[in-house]
Amino acid sequence: MRKYTEQTKPHSLEIFCNCCGKQIRTDRDRIAEGVFSGHVQWGYFSEKDGEIHDFDLCEDCYDKWIASFQIPVEIKTENELL
Ligand SMILES: [Zn+2]
Incomplete structure (x- = not known):
């Protein structure tokens, strides 16, 4: 869950884990630890047509x-990390 606050600096990014509620560390507007960001736009053949x-x-x-998971995620290694 992401929200922008204006408490400290204008538009500071705050991210919270939707599962446990923990705040994800950020440095200004950059994420400073591992985070998985999920985004899905449900389509016509789902039960949630039109929901994002x-x-x-x-x-x-x-x-x-x-x-x-019943089938493990596919893990590859990126050679060049930016
Ligand atoms: Zn969590």
């Missing part, structure tokens, strides 16, 4: 989530 869902997960909740 957005959520963020901290790395711990992501690990717990994928551990419940």
